[in-house]
Amino acid sequence: MTVNGLHWSRGILVFALADVLMIALAWMVAFWLRFNFEMPDEYRAMALDTLPWAVGCMMIGLSLARVQRQAWRYVSLADVRQLAWGVLLGVLATVACVMVLRYPGFARSVFPIFGLLVLAMLAGARATWRSLAEKRHARSDSGQTALLIVGTLEEADQAMRTIKGTQGWHVVGIVSPQGQDVSQSLQNVKVVGTTLELGRIARDLNVRSVLLASPPGSQLRREVLLRWSGSELNLLSMPTAEHWLNVPATDLRRVELEDLLGRSPVVLDAGDLAEWLSGQTVMITGAGGSIGAELCRQVARFGVSHLVCADVSEAAIYTLEQELHMAHPEMQGHYFTANVREHERILAIANQFKPVVIFHAAAYKHVPLMEESNEIEALRTNVLGTLNVARVAGECGARRFVLVSTDKAVNPTSIMGASKRLAERVVQTMAAQYPSTEYVAVRFGNVLGSSGSVVPLFTSQIARGGPVTVTHPEIVRYFMTIPEAAQLVVQAGRLGQSGQIYVLDMGEPVKIVELARLLIRLSGRTETEVPIVFTGLRPGEKLFEEWLANDETTSATSHPQLRVVRQEAHTVATLDARSLQEWIVRLGAAPVPAVLRDGLHGYVPEYRPRGV
Template identity: 60%
Template sequence: MRWSKNNLLAFVLDMVLVALGWWLAFWLRFNLDTPDEFQLMMMDTLPWPLLGFGVSLLGWGVYRHIWRYTSVAELTRLIYGVVFAALLTAAAVLMLRVESFPRSVLLLHPMLVLLLLGAARTSARLLLASRVPAASAGKPLLLVGSVQDAAAALPALRGARLWSPVGIVSPVATERGRTLQGLSVLGGMTDLPRIAKHTNAAAAVVVSAVGSDARRQALMGASEAGLPLLTMPRPDDWLRGETGQPRQIELEDLLGRTPVLLDEKGLSDLITGQTVLVTGAGGSIGSELCRQIARFGVARLVCVDVSEFAIYQLEQELRAAHPQMQGLYYTANVREADRLLAIARLHPPTVVFHAAAYKHVPLMESLNEIEALRTNVLGTLHCARVAGAVGAARFVLISTDKAVNPTNVMGASKRLAERVMQAVAAEHAGTRYVAVRFGNVLGSSGSVVPLFTAQIARGGPLTVTHPDIVRYFMTIPEAAQLVLQAGLLGQSGQIFVLDMGEPVKIVELARILIRLSGKTEQEVPVVFTGLRPGEKLFEELLANGETTEPTPHPKLHVAKTNEAGGVDLGAVSQSMVDLGAEPSASSLRAWLHSQVPEYAPR
């Protein structure tokens, strides 16, 4: 530790207090009247407590702390230093065998020193805090969250001069009326509009812990108060040296989910220095998979997508972010088996991630049913067989919760794709095939969030199909990371189900997005349009008769089904031809039901 003038001053002051404590211990021992001979004894032995306390306090790192920010942690370290110093002092005095030395002094002294040193630090903190100029007070800010969460956030908020905390709004009923560091708990979530008006708050910062139910409830409740919503910086914001000021609420904050913990070593062993092929690489999930794979040091990344513009954008991004990586960008279609096989033979992959799919439910429900089957089913068959033909170690199919008890063509096509993957797994023992099911991805192309954002930009209204409709959501990075993790786990033919957390009401999501845009429901109304063809009120992650088994990763589970037998791959391929370019809706649905018995059109 490099000593400053403040450190030296603190050390000298502590030694004065140690000496004062030594005198007080003698004084109290002799009922406030120390005899002359014991005053001499006190002076003769004083160097030993000074030496003992000086060595101990330095050894315990007491002077690394700044008195202005003294807290329980610093006082705990001070206690350790005092106890150790008391032992050193007692050992020195007893070894000297000072005649008639009052041993009670050895007990009184450390208690008095601890009291004096603790009081000095606490007084310094209070004094320095009171000297903050009133002019530095920022805009009034309400803290939304429990007292415990507010206590963790307050030091950073008081150091950020742009804001001045004026009160706490806690979802915990028993905390109302309590105070924390001069701030009162002014009420609960239902009182927020009244409290905001009473305190003239300019904003509310949600301080509930990430991943907690309280955080999500606070976000939902605070949005009703008409206040701009803020939250505390992420840990990586601090690491990048960005400001510690509260930041705007973002879409990811709506989920209240804890970060995904990856098996970094296992994924590095799987990907680093290898060739990986990603289909649908230009899409929301596919492009994020490419970013994550590039981060693990892949030697060659083969990106396949039917969209020229999407693959161009991906190429530009990855070339800039990972110039050392060899990226190969193909505008190819997964429906064309020969082209896929040619690409894979040129660059034999260790892992294949199959993200190419049509996923928009209403669009695939009429006019485009055959397109959903050709891309989602036939495309999966081609990719899976190519992976086996070139000796890939792993093949990962990205599926959806809409494949569970499907009520629409898109969901049924993805369920059939899962069964196709399992049938191909039986043909290629050297390749491990798995599928991963998850729900809606927040902010992905074609999802509800970009739709709502565009509707808000046009001034509304926001269209919600039903007031009770709910969906599971996760962020794009979280989804991609769990797909990578699933590729590392399990046995061939398994279907993984992701922990999607709690479902979110779409109408609540709409209202939050309106509030985040700085508008009100009076300015941008929400209207209900009715369920669309094939749409459910809620999605499921497990079909009837399915259960789950745990995996080494807490957010991944294996779906176990009693369904026996696979699909006839030859018959599936031939049916795609037999259905023709313009199949009737009834014949297509009848064939799909024959392959996916749980498919129940609505």
């Protein structure tokens, strides 16, 4: 490091010396121009006498503007503006010094000429140096990979600035969605065509790597991803902000499934959440599940002092313990095998640690599985389990309780959806019963990669050679990633007021058949090799998911992607929790399905089984 430091200091001195010589030359040339290259002897002497002052003052002005810190090889328009500011300061300082020295008959028009010459010389020298450096770099591009950039001119410009000068990539063309951009040039790189011609352009230029410069959630990114994934093109994306923390920002990544999302990713208010959770005790139920485990990861990184994790699965809680102990050795983690159906067990754990916040993620969520033969299990876990944990939150003095809910709770057509809607009402009931605890619920859609979601199913079907089973060609769903789902829950927990339900602005829905095609292409196969078969809607399944019931609206919150649900007053009426609990117990271990559904409809009037 010391050697590099010396080398860098020597480079600054060399460039500073070059600036000094150009400033001196500019001062003399300014006099020659002022007198039409026939400078009288007295003015020549005057120029030489004042030369040190002009050079010194100009160098002071440039130093004040920190021009010497500029890297000539990467000089930009912003650097030129900084240079102009330094030259202006230098000219003003020179004027002040020369006027103080009171040279008789000094030609004041020399000053503006001097400033313009210095700016032209210094900017020209930097631009020339950068051009030469880029040419040297271009000559060494033989070992680099040719790259096409897809995006608007603004997006391509930003991407090229980010990857310029890096090892491994050489931009050979820009592909724009706008036809009027074709044949224009950006940073010496030509716009070679439109996105509809991407395949032909790549073949003509013999390029296989394509960088998607459009942001996540943009329509252009989705179109290119759906059309060209799995082709001979290697689709790449700029790394995410979280990725930058671990690898160089210019390490382009392969496009991933979440790039299909019809919106920008969820962004946390990290500072506010750290202030809220740092040093606190947090309890999470269902901690071994895909959402619960990610909740644990998100909460742990905000510096909680104690994290209490509960799950009914011994294997899941053991795996979580090993992961969090390695990732956060300073955090006090407490791991329990516990069932949310058992009120006394959950209460004993909560009373031992007195959590400030409880996130309730324990639930049965597989729609077809809960629809037939397991209806009572959905009620016992999703409804009674929520009632138990919500009641515990009030009894142990927790400040906040957050329920993980689902879009399937809106106008439910399934047992699982109706049980989650009833769980939301349970939370609102507890909010009225325990006013010192803030109770909120969060609805979100399908989670990419979570257990029971279509992605693991499709992946396993593709691995077996197909077919990939899709229930209906027009079925659509809203999607988010596992980290996004957990972040949404944490953010809503911070913002929420007691009794409120929150939803995420999910953007555009995704057709499940498009998701299947994308996964097939990302696996390197075609739909001829792995066919897609439509099997028909399953029991309790909707064609389109909804976010709001007929009597619900939303309003904005301080977070741009979170909205709070506004409900009619009659729908927020509290339940008789004791009566609800007694009804579920009376149903027994194997209730008559029709009796269970009729009773559930009494608690959730909007529940309509599909086909009824």
